[in-house]
Amino acid sequence: MKILIRLPNWLGDVVMATAFVNAVKAEYPTAAIDVIIKKELNGTAALIPGINKVHPFSKQEYPGLAGVYRFGKTLKSEGYDIFLNLPHSLSSFVMAWATGARQRIGFRKEGGLFLLTKAVKKPIGLHRVDEYLYLLEAVTGKPVIQRTVALKADPTNTHNTIVVNFNSEASSRRMPVDKGQSIINALTTHFTELNFVFVGSPKEASFINSLLNGLDNQDRLRNEAGKTNLKGLAELMASAKAVLTTDSGPAHLANAVGVPTIVLFGAGDEKNTAPYNKTSLQVIRYGHLKCEPCVRNTCKLYGVPKCMEMLDEKRIIKALSLYLNYA
Secondary structure, three states: OEEEEEOOOOHHHHHHOHHHHHHHHHHOOOOEEEEEEEHHHHHHHOOOOOOOEEEEEOOOOOOHHHHHHHHHHHOHHHOOOEEEEOOOOHHHHHHHHHHOOOEEEEEOOOOOHHHOOEEEOOOOOOOHHHHHHHHHHHHHOOOOOOOOOOOOOOOOOOOOEEEEEOOOOOOOOOOOHHHHHHHHHHHHHHOOOOEEEEOOOHHHHHHHHHHHOOOOOHHHEEEOOOOOOHHHHHHHHHOOOEEEEEOOHHHHHHHHHOOOEEEEOOOOOHHHHOOOOOOOEEEEOOOOOOOOOOOOOOEOOOEOOHHHHOOOHHHHHHHHHHHHOOO
């Protein structure tokens, strides 16, 4: 049997989908499991154990619905028995149909029902990991007991390091510069023997530069934004003592490789999208504003997200101290 899984389009969602991939492998132990993944996230697929073949998909190379159809047609010769679709979009349904897979299964969406052989009503209010697994349960009729989000990354030689990610695609989840500087100065003052490595995509490097400008203890701060690919980022995180991060894809990456992870939440709702593995995870939010969580990409009320500005440095230090054996 050959199974093709269309993974989601965002880093955090891809990481959360690893529980789904693992559950599919457990349900179909003799099947070859292939995946389709957004080309920019291709490095993540290499960290998921047990995948037979990876098909990177680029919207730039295959634009529009016609492009999606052409890409799907390139996979028709693979002869897939089952196409499991995790994105909730018409374009992903077109891709599934074009592959010619005998069974095409995904969440129901108006306009795409005829492209799937089985359309499942999307559940409301579940964590994203459980939402994906719900799809498999609807197919098999059996509950998924083992729910593990995991990536395999080999640690690098970095020691005595805290990895810091203050970025996010959404400004409502990104750390404001002034607040970030206050947190960093508090951390370097308290944790005098530790180095701090700041990560991000190439387009986030300038934000990190502005964040680090004029801070204390510059000799223990390093900007790696734009200098690592996803595999390298996972390896850097796996070797760190802990990761301090905003609500973002790298938060899920850190949690999945097993490093202690402290996540600073702003607009996002941790009930649905916090990193899934509760061991060595702490979620911190201010929690005293009536608008929390707003789940908006921009802060409509304050401009700069007040829920991030009001975070307590002492709580962050205490959370890190639990993993670092500091008083």
